[in-house]
Amino acid sequence: MTHPRKRIEIVVEAVRAEQVTDLLDACGASGWTILPVVSGRGRTGMRRGGDLAGVFDNVLVLCIASEAVAAKVLEAREELLGARPAIVSVSDCAVLRAEHFR
Amino acid sequence: MTHPRKRIEIVVEAVRAEQVTDLLDACGASGWTILPVVSGRGRTGMRRGGDLAGVFDNVLVLCIASEAVAAKVLEAREELLGARPAIVSVSDCAVLRAEHFR
Amino acid sequence: MTHPRKRIEIVVEAVRAEQVTDLLDACGASGWTILPVVSGRGRTGMRRGGDLAGVFDNVLVLCIASEAVAAKVLEAREELLGARPAIVSVSDCAVLRAEHFR
Amino acid sequence: METIPVPVLFFALGFAAALARSDLAVPDALSKGLSLYLMLAIGVKGGVALAAPGGAAGMLPALAAGLLLSFLLPIPAYAGLKAFTRLDRPTAAAVAGHYGSVSVVTFAAGLAAVQAAGLRAEPFLPAVLAAMETPAILTALLLARRGGAARRPKDRAKLLREVLLNGSVVLLLGSFLIGWLGGARAAAALSPFVEGLFQGALCLFLLDMGLLAARQLRAAPQALEARLIAFGLLMPLFGAACGLAAGLAAGLSPGGVALMAVLAGSASYIAVPAAMRLALPEADPGVYVTLSLAVTFPFNVVLGIPLHLALAQRLAGG
């Protein structure tokens, strides 16, 4: 009834979100969801949005994908992350309607 | 100290969020949380909110529930999803204070 | 290539978010992310933001941390939760770039 | 150029900016705030004018005409869509509902054009606007449901509430009533707010509508099939013709006749899409939002309003 998939979660600068979703598309993911972020802390310090240019805004990109697609995404990690503020985590999940997720 | 539970995550149209939470309530879930979504892509194409009627807005519904409740929720999947834009995923988690979660 | 970590997810009142992130910092977490919440239901009933004082707003605090840090956070649960509206869940995940997460 | 109204120029600016993929954007909360403001201002101004001596003369026939138009216009719209396009039944019904209902901002732009032409309009037209918002939704549901499945009672209650008490109807009618109760007192207190800012707020809102319309065009190319576009251009003309006739029959002034045509020719882009998404989930929102917002709305604002105004002046004298 349910089917195993990978749940990829990426926190990244809002200005760079499109690069991440382009990469997910290129790796063959069948979809993704972007959630807003209020604030965050990491190696590069506090990031709290609300500046007028939006350069301190983060978003969270959520992508549920097959093991194969997830592996591709993780391989592309240099392109994904480089020196930029960003974190990537992966966990296991199960989905309904397997045909909706590659 | 911690207790195993299921973590159900549903991305669904904002106009239909109340139907989903009504269903969670009916299945016996003891709570849920709705998060806003900026944009998303899936089978039905890009969905980016901001239209004046709100018909292209998504939300993410998060529900932590017992295995039994989660099974009921997944069984109701036709009602939950039908032909509509929506995804459902389930994963394992552990919670503090078991008495707070059915 | 990836490294196992714990994914801690806390839904808590917005006015109390800083107390939670202070605690995460004190337990040695290397970062966290705060997501906005639209509405939620739990033992203390419906909580829907939008009141002018913000007392009914929730947020979701996400923290990816090592097993050791996660254990410390869970031990501090009384301080974290007390009698207040809040839920805490923990799951397993894997991260890229281990050096970024304590 | 000289004669294009300033608000329309802002619509064109937004449309061009979004087509060229500029990152110009109006925050959601501001769009919603502007739309609340416009409804409040239209309502209050109408109500205040209604309270003046003789303000209500001829209101009932106009209200009846508006209700009738809203109930009936979806029927030819649906028939046309089924005859000439390949839309499935629920989507055709949903689209039809949009064209029976009305657009507050098209009305606001029409009002500005009427006043710029030196004409007056009956003060009760905002009430007609409010009356025309929802009947078309009911007709659309009937069109979609013929032989269709019955709804769960709970959903039906929710839907009825959504339809009858949707925010724009409540705010329009409520402000109208308050303007009428408040009369001269309300006029004095609120005039800098509802009169002074009106044009500016309309400009900013139309800028946003231009951005939204062009972005919607790019996001939903499926609505751009030639026959659908033709519908989005011809249906408002048909609706406006009916509105013109109804306005004349109701004995309105030239400005009033023009505005009845504007109302009947306009298509909803807030209240009806939201109701349809709940009531007819099988219908494709990409089609109805795109047609209403990105085809019919620009057409009305740029070409429709001046055309209806000229015709009304001809036919009703003035």
Next chain:
Amino acid sequence: METIPVPVLFFALGFAAALARSDLAVPDALSKGLSLYLMLAIGVKGGVALAAPGGAAGMLPALAAGLLLSFLLPIPAYAGLKAFTRLDRPTAAAVAGHYGSVSVVTFAAGLAAVQAAGLRAEPFLPAVLAAMETPAILTALLLARRGGAARRPKDRAKLLREVLLNGSVVLLLGSFLIGWLGGARAAAALSPFVEGLFQGALCLFLLDMGLLAARQLRAAPQALEARLIAFGLLMPLFGAACGLAAGLAAGLSPGGVALMAVLAGSASYIAVPAAMRLALPEADPGVYVTLSLAVTFPFNVVLGIPLHLALAQRLAGG
């Protein structure tokens, strides 16, 4: 009907819409923006008037009266709640704090009513308003803490900041100071903004308050116990009576006496709830937000203000 002020009608519209479960809603950012605007406008107008010759006459006694009222009113409120209701100590203390403090929008509605009655009010009342916001919070904490646990020092520092530097006090006092420094210059530059828009912004904000109040009533039925409702109706009358007396003792004009009654009779719904949530987490926000926003606020706006105004005119002549 004729005599109900227009902003109150908008409150009623919002209240009725939400009771009927309409989906009418004002975006959060707009509510917050309107509340910033009202504080800025009230402050600037007061400061400008203060700068006029003779504007400050009688300010000190009025400020002292306001501070005293805010410090002391929570004590009878707490005593009443403990005697007649079953609220636990922290919740009773938190509720009491709300009634010592004040509501900016109730003051704004009172100001509009005073002006509509052809009266003037002392220009320094916005400073009294600001002064009354926070002392009550300290009293409420003392009431809750008698014999209670000590707080962590860090929390205490944060709380003190929250209390002394909360946004509304800072903006009100700051704008007041700027109006006073800017004088005629500020008046000329800002008059269309702070005067022209005031009534309209107040209407839109009261519409939202009506929506919020009715929704809060539905969300927190536990606050609807009969004795709590009685408190929410009687306490503002008691507070207003004290305010009336204090205003007379401070030698204010009839308009000023009425506004002192309005202030003392009003209950906070922004600054105090936020402070209480941090300082007294054990107290139930469902009770204090509902009482203040959904019982006392409507009562004051609809019945309290006209009553206080009539009494003040009687007692202070005018």
Next chain:
Amino acid sequence: METIPVPVLFFALGFAAALARSDLAVPDALSKGLSLYLMLAIGVKGGVALAAPGGAAGMLPALAAGLLLSFLLPIPAYAGLKAFTRLDRPTAAAVAGHYGSVSVVTFAAGLAAVQAAGLRAEPFLPAVLAAMETPAILTALLLARRGGAARRPKDRAKLLREVLLNGSVVLLLGSFLIGWLGGARAAAALSPFVEGLFQGALCLFLLDMGLLAARQLRAAPQALEARLIAFGLLMPLFGAACGLAAGLAAGLSPGGVALMAVLAGSASYIAVPAAMRLALPEADPGVYVTLSLAVTFPFNVVLGIPLHLALAQRLAGG
């Protein structure tokens, strides 16, 4: 005190409130809305004035001077940063780009000061403002890229779009054009909106800028190294001197010369940071946002503008 403009007092209020850690905050959507409003109003007012007889006299030399300043000012800025600070190349180039470009709100505050001094300014200066926004970005990229890696073509296209069609340029130029096309008609319709509200909106926006500036100071102490602060104070003086010279050379009036100095001395805090974050991800936004928003902006608003105005009156007569 008497002579500090009211909007500057609101900046100071916001700055002080945030330094004292008050929770006063302006919602994001409101800040963005106010910034859209200011650009629309500046554009429309300029365009309307341009349409008046003789309004365009001297426009071309001023535009040319503005473009040149924006292209060239980043070069001395970059050289100074490399010589006297330890910034890495991309960050130095990014900072330099901010100082070639301009700040809309500094211009708005300058305009208010010029008018308060009883001077007039050439109506086409909003077009110069728009023209100066983006050339500096190109120079900054060239400075950063000397010997650097080539960009992916897709990114480059996106960047070019961002640079050439960024929202503020489009809205400023578009409103300017609409004001010019609409002429007296636009002026009549929009005057309460673009004139009446301007000062008030500027005050509210500067309040927010004060809050943001002080919060940024606290969030990014790395930008507070003494040499960087010195750059943030001296560079605007150098830029303003060049602007003064260019304004005189272009034959502008005293008010116009002052505003050219204000423009050249101002630093971008919206368009350029966003472009740099995309184009030069290696550059540290903590440095360039803090310098531009929290050092140079306050300096210009509080000290720079009156200084440039006094100099311009000296040098250009008036």
